Amino acid sequence: MPQAPQDPSFARTERTVPTRARERAVYDHETVHAILDAGYLCHLGFIRDGAPVVLPTLYGRVGNRLYLHGSTGSRPLRMAGETTDPGLPVCVTVTHVDGLVLARSAFHHSINYRSVVVHGTAHQVTGHDEKTAALDALVDHVLPGRAADSRPANAKELAATAVIRLDLDEVSAKIRAGGPNDEPEDLPLPYWTGVLPVAPVYGAPVPADDLAPGIAEPSYLTAR
DSSP states (O other): OOOOOOOSBOOOOTTTSOSSOGGGEEOBHHHHHHHHHTOOEEEEEEEETTEEEEEEEEEEEETTEEEEEEETTOHHHHHTTOSSSOSEEEEEEEEEEEEEEEOSSGGGOEEEEEEEEEEEEEEEOOOHHHHHHHHHHHHHHHSTTOGGGSOOOOHHHHHTEEEEEEESOEEEEEEEOSSOOOOGGGTTSOOOOEEEEOOOOOOOOOOOTTOOTTOOOOHHHHTO
16 A cells, blocks of 8 residues: 655644744755754753753754764753653754845844754663664764764763754754845945855864874865
């Protein structure tokens, strides 16, 4: 029996529909995945002792799931594994700044950006196979090809590392592109206006002082 086609968009919810500039919101899987895949640093928000906490951390995407990792002593990772109240309500955000938008008026200055916001419940990964696969995905998300070109975590390191997963279910992207939106009456003003593009730049790789002679720079590194 043929399966029904998968919905290519995330469902809109009260938390994923912005109250301002709704026309910039995007919900299709392809756009959301592309924004997530273009970065590797996210901000993880959660409630601790009744107060909000936001932490920067690395992430990796596998299909419609995000993986985040840290020390087993990390409070949010421990909270995600509590058996009395399984899972940790979180909000994860990823943002790329693509340009500084300089308008004639201070009020209309802005930035061009691509962002993703994910709401959901994070759960601690306990299975050995999923945990090792998630750690490989985290390494390869930052630098594709690196996981196979490094020693995998041993038993002691795995025991010291906690991994949480967050399904991409309640998700939205938001994008701003283009130039300034000046008021018509401001157009004659004698101020420079336009966009200053912003983009990440990788420098030349710097080998470690103790790198053994004869080990060539890997192709996945020179490609950057």
